[in-house]
Amino acid sequence: MSDDSQAVSVTINGHLYSGTCEPRLTLADFIRHECGLTGTHLGCEHGVCGACTIIVDGRSTRACLMLAVQADGSEITTVEGLANGAELNPLQEAFWNNHGLQCGFCTPGMLMCATEFLEGNPEPTADEVRECISGNLCRCTGYASIVASVLSAAEELRR
Amino acid sequence: MKPPPVKYARAGDVAEAVALLTEHGSDAKVLAGGQSLIPLMNFRLARPSVLIDINRAAGLDGIRVENGSLVIGAMARQRDVETSDVAAGAVPLLPQVLRHVGHVTNRNRGTVGGSLAHADPAAELPALVTGLGGELLVQGPGGSRLVAAEDYFLGTFTTAMEFDEVLTGVRLPRLPAGTGVAVEELARRHGDFAIVATMAAIHLAADGTVDLVRLAASGVASVPVRLHGAEAVLAGIAPTAEAIDAAAETVAGSIKPTGDVHAPADYRRDMAGLLVRRALRTAIQRTEVAA
Numbered sequence: 263m264s265d266d267s268q269a270v271s272v273t274i275n276g277h278l279y280s281g282t283c284e285p286r287l288t289l290a291d292f293i294r295h296e297c298g299l300t301g302t303h304l305g306c307e308h309g310v311c312g313a314c315t316i317i318v319d320g321r322s323t324r325a326c327l328m329l330a331v332q333a334d335g336s337e338i339t340t341v342e343g344l345a346n347g348a349e350l351n352p353l354q355e356a357f358w359n360n361h362g363l364q365c366g367f368c369t370p371g372m373l374m375c376a377t378e379f380l381e382g383n384p385e386p387t388a389d390e391v392r393e394c395i396s397g398n399l400c401r402c403t404g405y406a407s408i409v410a411s412v413l414s415a416a417e418e419l420r421r
Numbered sequence: 422m423k424p425p426p427v428k429y430a431r432a433g434d435v436a437e438a439v440a441l442l443t444e445h446g447s448d449a450k451v452l453a454g455g456q457s458l459i460p461l462m463n464f465r466l467a468r469p470s471v472l473i474d475i476n477r478a479a480g481l482d483g484i485r486v487e488n489g490s491l492v493i494g495a496m497a498r499q500r501d502v503e504t505s506d507v508a509a510g511a512v513p514l515l516p517q518v519l520r521h522v523g524h525v526t527n528r529n530r531g532t533v534g535g536s537l538a539h540a541d542p543a544a545e546l547p548a549l550v551t552g553l554g555g556e557l558l559v560q561g562p563g564g565s566r567l568v569a570a571e572d573y574f575l576g577t578f579t580t581a582m583e584f585d586e587v588l589t590g591v592r593l594p595r596l597p598a599g600t601g602v603a604v605e606e607l608a609r610r611h612g613d614f615a616i617v618a619t620m621a622a623i624h625l626a627a628d629g630t631v632d633l634v635r636l637a638a639s640g641v642a643s644v645p646v647r648l649h650g651a652e653a654v655l656a657g658i659a660p661t662a663e664a665i666d667a668a669a670e671t672v673a674g675s676i677k678p679t680g681d682v683h684a685p686a687d688y689r690r691d692m693a694g695l696l697v698r699r700a701l702r703t704a705i706q707r708t709e710v711a712a
Contacts, residue, residue, distance in 0.1 A: 266428050285429030285472065288459075307422060308460035309527065321500075321529040327459040328530065331429055332452075332476060375526060396611050397524025 268331040274299060275343030283330050289323075290314045292330035293340060301341040301370050305399070312398030315371035316340050322378040341370035344377070353377060353415040362411030364402035371398045376412045386416055424462040428471040432478050435560050438587045443562055445471045447584035452476070453496060453535035456527045481534070481589060486511050491593045495534025495558075499546075500525060502533055511595040512553065514602040514622055518545045521604060524612045537573075538588045540580045540644075543614045545606070547574055548645035552620055552637025555593040561586035574644040597633065600624040601707030605696040609683070615640045616684045617692045621700035623660065625708045631655045636668075636700075641676035641693050650675045651697060660705050669698040 270292065271280040279297045288307075293299050293316070305311035307326045314325040317339040344351045350358060353376055363369045372395055379386070379394040386394070391412045392405070400408060430445075432438035442449055450469035452458060453476070461467035475481065481496035484505045491511035493502060502508045503519040522528055522536070522545055536546040537557060550557070551570040559566050559582055573581045582588060596602070606618040617640040624633035634655045636648040650671035658664055678689035 268429060284426065286424040286427050286462075288423065291423070308463050309456060309523075312524075312526065315526055322526040323530055324456075324526055326463070327455050329424075329429070329452075329455075329459070329472075332455075332474060379525075393611070394525070397526055 268334075270330050270334045272330075272333050272336050272338055274338045274340060285329060285331050287330045288326050289316075289318075289328040289330045289333050290325035292333075293325060293338070296330075299340050299342050303367055303370050305367065310397075310399070311368070312371040312375065312395075313368050315374040315398065317374055317378060322375055339374070339377075341373055344373060352418045353380070353412070356415035356418060357408075357411045360411040360414055361407045362403065363408075368398055368400040368402075372400070372408055376415070380412070380416055380419060384416060384420060386413070388413060422463050422465060424459065425465055425468050427462070427469055429474065430471060431474045431476075434479050435475075435481065435587055435589055438473050438475050438478060439560060439562055439585060441471070441473045442585045442587065445473070449473055449584075451538065451587055453538070454498065454531040455535075456523065456531040457535065457539045457541070475587070483590075484508050486595060487592075489595050491515075491595055492558075492590055493533050493593070494590045495532060495538075495588045497533050499523075499528035499531045499533060499536070503528060512593050513596065513600065514549060514553070514604070514620060515593075517602060517604045518549045518620060521545050521606050521608075521612070521615065521618065527612075533591060534588045537591060538580065538582065540574055540576075540578050541614070542574075542577050542643050542645060543616075543618075543640040544645075545604075545615060545618055545620075545639060548618060548637040548639035549620060550591055550593065551645040551647045552635045553593050553596075553622065554635070554647070555591055557588060558590040558592065559586045560589050565589070567592070570645075571647060577643045596622055597624050599709040600633065601704040601709070603700040603703035603707065605700040605703070607692050607696060614683075617641055617678075617689050617696055619693065619696040619700045621697070621704040623655075623701070623704045623708055625660070625705075625710050627710060629659050629710070630657055631660050632657075636697060638672070638676060638693050638697065641678045641689055643677070643679075646676055648672055648675055648697065655701075660701070665698055665701045665705075668701065669694045672697050 303313040305313035448470035626632040651668040654668040680686040
């Protein structure tokens with residue numbers, strides 16, 4: 263590694279991860295390769311597909327469009343932070359029950375986007391859910407089952 | 422792909438960013454929200470030698486009204502401006518325009534200043550600032566200066582900023598109460614770059630004639646365009662259907678669209694006229710004349 267390497271410490275899903283990296287390392291690659299959390303997927307690597315969406319300091323963020331060094335000191339939630347051990351959270355459960363995934367590649371991004379969305383809008387309409395996931399590409403489901411999953415999760419979370 | 426090798430420096434304030442730019446020269450790049458620069462680096466279309474990160478620079482994220490203008494700090498996140506009551510109250514066109522900028526996740530991180538410094542001619546914010554006659558606040562080694570939007574955008578990805586200057590904010594004239602605003606955008610999908618976008622702000626006097634009209638378009642030239650000709654048609658008269666048509670007919674002559682893989686030039690020209698007509702109709706419907 264070159265002399266330009268930078269120290270990075272981030273808290274991911276409640277655990278502190280520290281390391282050094284080249285400035286050009288994206289946050290997505292830091293999370294996958296340095297922290298070993300491979301639930302965050304990389305599709306397009308230019309901010310279009312949404313698969314790498316994570317939550318940084320409370321807001322959904324494209325992990326491929328942020329450098330790891332920029333995240334130093336941040337609190338991050340990735341898809342691994344949603345379930346409680348083997349127990350899926352209500353959003354994940356809703357994806358399971360409504361066929362919200364087939365191959366699963368886009369699912370981490372969909373879940374993280376929907377997590378932020380439902381916190382701000384607990385009673386969404388189907389159109390609002392479609393707008394929420396409009397920046398996330400899925401090549402399997404045709405989206406209808408993902409919209410149904412998020413709506414069903416919203417209902418469950420309101421109980 | 423992955424970004425090419427690059428050095429990294431974090432600026433604690435604008436003066437430090439300017440000093441770093443001066444030190445590293447024209448191959449250095451300021452990193453704001455990264456929603457345009459990082460994709461360009463991932464594609465290897467941009468290869469800056471040094472990134473000067475201003476995300477933690479103090480005092481750049483304000484959104485406030487000052488002397489009749491809305492002043493937005495360069496590092497204000499697009500999502501924060503979109504949801505700001507202060508911004509919506511002063512310039513109600515802003516939240517409407519911002520909803521067309523990428524997706525929520527992009528706007529969470531993307532900044533107002535980043536979009537204006539990047540100067541993509543298809544982007545919405547440069548068109549809004551140009552149409553409303555905004556001014557850009559720029560700071561360099563010699564101090565600060567204010568640049569009118571129409572003097573600031575020089576070409577595709579090119580602004581009047583020197584390599585050692587940093588965009589620190591934008592000043593937009595406050596729209597009077599009762600102003601009707603509308604955005605019309607043609608894009609392949611919501612959140613994509615505009616093929617053509619138009620925006621209108623109209624205010625009516627008590628007698629129903631137009632006493633303020635601002636019209637702008639993006640995706641129709643190498644820079645965002647304020648449609649002065651169409652504005653002149655409507656100024657001072659009642660905005661009848663015929664007047665709207667006459668204004669829209671001037672649009673083709675005031676733009677210089679180029680064709681690309683998304684749409685040929687003629688199509689953009691036709692759509693610009695159509696979308697100006699639509700934006701005008703909607704904006705006029707939304708005007709409120711003070712009782």
